Amino acid sequence: MNIVGRRKLWFSISILLILPGTIALLVWGLKPGIDFTGGQEMEIAGDIGQSELSELVSKAGVKDITVTTSGGDRLIVRYSDKDAGESQQLRQNISALLKQKNLQETSFSSVGPSISRDITARALLGVGLASIAILLYVAFAFRNTPPPVSPWSFGATAIIALLHDALFLLGIFAILGHFFGIQVDALFVTAVLTVIGFSVHDTIVVYDRIRENLRRHNKPFEEIVNISINETLARSLNTSITVIIVLLAFFMFGGESIRYFVLALLIGIISGTYSSIFNASPLLVVYNNWKIKKSKGNDKSKGNDKSK
Amino acid sequence: MVYNINMKVKTKLYLILALFVVLILIALPREDKIFSALGLKDAALKVRLGLDLQGGASLTYQADLSKIPSAEKAKAIDGVINVINKRVNPSGTSEVVVQTSGSDRVAVQLPGIKDIDQAIGTIGKTAQLTFLSIGPDNIPEATDLSGNDLESANADIDTQSSKPVVSFQMKSSAVQKFADLTKKINKENGRLLIILDNEPLFNGTVSTPITDGKGQMQGFKDIKDAQETAVLLNAGALPVPISLVEQRAVGATLGQESIQKSLLAGLIGLVSVLIFMIAYYRLAGLVAGAALVIYALLTIDIFKLSGITQSPIVLTLAGIAGFILSIGMAVDANILIFERMKEEVRDGNSVQAGMEAGFKRAWTSIRDSNISTLITCLILYLSGIPIIKGFAVTLGIGVLVSMFTAITISKTFMQAVVQTKIGQKPSSYRIKGVEDEK
Numbered sequence: 001m002n003i004v005g006r007r008k009l010w011f012s013i014s015i016l017l018i019l020p021g022t023i024a025l026l027v028w029g030l031k032p033g034i035d036f037t038g039g040q041e042m043e044i045a046g047d048i049g050q051s052e053l054s055e056l057v058s059k060a061g062v063k064d065i066t067v068t069t070s071g072g073d074r075l076i077v078r079y080s081d082k083d084a085g086e087s088q089q090l091r092q093n094i095s096a097l098l099k100q101k102n103l104q105e106t107s108f109s110s111v112g113p114s115i116s117r118d119i120t121a122r123a124l125l126g127v128g129l130a131s132i133a134i135l136l137y138v139a140f141a142f143r144n145t146p147p148p149v150s151p152w153s154f155g156a157t158a159i160i161a162l163l164h165d166a167l168f169l170l171g172i173f174a175i176l177g178h179f180f181g182i183q184v185d186a187l188f189v190t191a192v193l194t195v196i197g198f199s200v201h202d203t204i205v206v207y208d209r210i211r212e213n214l215r216r217h218n219k220p221f222e223e224i225v226n227i228s229i230n231e232t233l234a235r236s237l238n239t240s241i242t243v244i245i246v247l248l249a250f251f252m253f254g255g256e257s258i259r260y261f262v263l264a265l266l267i268g269i270i271s272g273t274y275s276s277i278f279n280a281s282p283l284l285v286v287y288n289n290w291k292i293k294k295s296k297g298n299d300k301s302k303g304n305d306k307s308k
Numbered sequence: 309m310v311y312n313i314n315m316k317v318k319t320k321l322y323l324i325l326a327l328f329v330v331l332i333l334i335a336l337p338r339e340d341k342i343f344s345a346l347g348l349k350d351a352a353l354k355v356r357l358g359l360d361l362q363g364g365a366s367l368t369y370q371a372d373l374s375k376i377p378s379a380e381k382a383k384a385i386d387g388v389i390n391v392i393n394k395r396v397n398p399s400g401t402s403e404v405v406v407q408t409s410g411s412d413r414v415a416v417q418l419p420g421i422k423d424i425d426q427a428i429g430t431i432g433k434t435a436q437l438t439f440l441s442i443g444p445d446n447i448p449e450a451t452d453l454s455g456n457d458l459e460s461a462n463a464d465i466d467t468q469s470s471k472p473v474v475s476f477q478m479k480s481s482a483v484q485k486f487a488d489l490t491k492k493i494n495k496e497n498g499r500l501l502i503i504l505d506n507e508p509l510f511n512g513t514v515s516t517p518i519t520d521g522k523g524q525m526q527g528f529k530d531i532k533d534a535q536e537t538a539v540l541l542n543a544g545a546l547p548v549p550i551s552l553v554e555q556r557a558v559g560a561t562l563g564q565e566s567i568q569k570s571l572l573a574g575l576i577g578l579v580s581v582l583i584f585m586i587a588y589y590r591l592a593g594l595v596a597g598a599a600l601v602i603y604a605l606l607t608i609d610i611f612k613l614s615g616i617t618q619s620p621i622v623l624t625l626a627g628i629a630g631f632i633l634s635i636g637m638a639v640d641a642n643i644l645i646f647e648r649m650k651e652e653v654r655d656g657n658s659v660q661a662g663m664e665a666g667f668k669r670a671w672t673s674i675r676d677s678n679i680s681t682l683i684t685c686l687i688l689y690l691s692g693i694p695i696i697k698g699f700a701v702t703l704g705i706g707v708l709v710s711m712f713t714a715i716t717i718s719k720t721f722m723q724a725v726v727q728t729k730i731g732q733k734p735s736s737y738r739i740k741g742v743e744d745e746k
Contacts, residue, residue, distance in 0.1 A: 043562070088425050106562040112553035114370060118410075119693055126691040133683050141676045187626055190688060190696045194633065194703070197684030201637075201677040205644065208673045235640075235647040238588065242581045242643070243636030249577035250632060255569035257360070257562070258625055265633070 004226040007282035021171015031177035033185040038116040039080040046103035060093035068181045072256035123189040158203045161280035165199045165271040187261045195268025202276035240273040320720040331605040355611045358624030363560030364419035369550040387547035394543030435540045440501040457482035461541035463534035472534035478521030491517040570628045591736040596642035599718040624698035634706020641714030644670040660726045
């Protein structure tokens with residue numbers, strides 16, 4: 001299969017898939033949950049409709065209530081109680097109203113502003129640090145790569161593939177957030193970081209083969225990359241299939257509390273599989289061709305035909 | 309050549325069998341019986357469940373350390389932890405955990421708690437005990453006695469009045485001070501006023517000076533009220549003000565449901581993966597399946613055994629997700645090896661040589677890719693956000709264990725399998741384009 005040769009097609013597909021989400025991300029942004037904004041969140045089980053519940057809870061004197069489904073048959077009530085903390089008055093009022101209607105409060109969270117600031121800062125720091133650590137690690141792992149590619153180009157293209165997956169995932173959740181009110185929480189950050197880790201994991205396997213084939217064959221770089229992708233194709237697909245199988249089982253049978261977390265992982269892993277096959281390695285070729293062009297432009301007398 | 313497995317591989321197989329037996333014994337729910345038979349009475353192993361799985365509440369308090377010199381901040385936090393511990397767990401028997409969270413926060417874990425509001429009420433009290441002497445002119449006068457001077461307090465029902473009371477005993481260092489105070493009040497015909505925060509616990513005359521440091525406070529609603537006050541008095545006052553900044557509560561039924569659903573999902577996922585692996589890789593898929601079973605047992609055992617160490621692994625819902633995801637990673641190592649083996653056989657190697665080369669060649673990919681996942685896990689862990697930490701720990705352990713099982717367990721099984729008659733045929737592994745040797 002000529003994957004590298006049709007790289008423009010694969011890149012176009014990626015851009016087409018990422019574009020709507022990216023626009024959504026820029027226009028609407030993500031809907032941050034109470035982990036990031038602070039506030040109160042209550043999960044309720046029982047026989048009641050969304051608007052009915054909203055009306056009921058507002059009797060407790062709460063303003064700014066939003067009621068969404070939990071991804072299953074439960075409802076989630078969110079509100080903002082500035083005087084939370086020790087005085088549990090508002091929550092107690094709501095609990096009393098729920099009891100009257102025979103509704104069950106299955107979980108309750110209240111996050112203060114200092115905690116939410118802390119979580120936001122740590123989450124951003126985590127994403128940043130993980131990306132840097134991965135770049136350094138990939139460059140280090142591929143430090144002995146024979147020419148023409150530099151170890152840094154492996155790191156840099158792995159990061160581009162990783163950003164592709166992160167952007168795709170964030171974009172879909174921006175769309176889901178706008179239309180279905182799905183919020184992102186600390187677990188979502190975990191999902192993003194895991195997807196990043198998996199994306200690189202997948203990419204490294206292909207790069208590893210490219211490095212090996214560079215030593216074994218004396219063929220043009222483009223061809224070596226293509227051979228390497230094809231040789232690792234079965235592995236990439238099979239590994240992704242097994243991960244997708246377990247995640248699907250969890251998505252369908254694993255309960256509501258982590259359904260969106262599992263969905264985020266599913267989206268990211270599918271995207272990660274695509275990007276490691278169709279983006280990361282073809283990008284290496286693009287990067288390499290660009291470098292050759294540049295060095296030829298700089299030094300016309302010396303013909304760099306090593307990889308042509 | 310049917311069962312002519314060489315000695316070295318045979319020894320390894322026996323070792324794996326022994327390991328398997330030990331793993332099963334630890335993983336089974338009744339291992340405490342075995343331990344007690346071995347004379348280890350207290351070694352009850354249990355996978356520690358997080359509050360989101362067993363139900364309960366976790367509360368985070370921010371301590372106000374602004375008025376504390378930096379050298380004494382750690383001491384102040386320790387004081388807060390100590391006081392909260394005594395308040396929520398006066399008998400020391402429940403599974404309450406009170407610990408620092410960051411430099412100036414204290415996290416309180418209350419498993420299985422029913423009345424969160426009461427716990428919040430108890431923890432949040434400053435519990436400042438004040439002794440005032442009120443003279444005949446009705447002017448209250450401060451004394452140098454405080455909650456620190458109390459040795460102990462006990463709630464009881466007074467036999468004469470049959471009303472709830474709290475009797476207290478002063479520390480020996482304060483007995484004389486208390487005697488002097490009561491002597492003075494008695495002489496002046498004044499009153500003694502004892503106040504806990506804003507609540508009067510004693511307000512009355514003193515008929516005889518108290519020289520033994522014993523006293524009794526009354527005016528409680530019921531015995532429960534008296535008991536709560538006794539707990540607060542015994543725990544002492546909070547050294548610094550604290551405020552509730554985070555609260556997360558999960559009902560026991562939701563936790564139970566989460567466990568059951570996760571187990572079901574995990575089982576369905578695992579079986580589906582096994583079916584897929586066997587369908588695609590045949591004999592090798594079977595080997596991967598056997599290795600996967602040992603991998604799962606080993607991971608459960610690590611969770612259980614960590615319970616008797618200083619830092620037990622607490623399994624949360626996110627942690628289960630990490631474990632499930634690591635199943636995928638565990639299978640990945642096997643897939644890398646088998647795909648490599650297939651290639652080697654297609655290139656003209658025998659199944660046995662292809663298998664050995666497959667393990668050797670796949671190793672760098674397994675190592676490099678897993679290290680990148682481990683780096684992510686480490687950073688997730690260092691983020692310090694509890695729910696993320698739970699995920700990172702189980703995923704990280706899963707990745708490490710899977711590397712071990714892929715290179716030891718799978719390899720030994722494969723070495724044994726390729727020496728059997730059926731195991732020498734490429735078709736047994738669904739390797740296409742290669743004829744079985746006669």
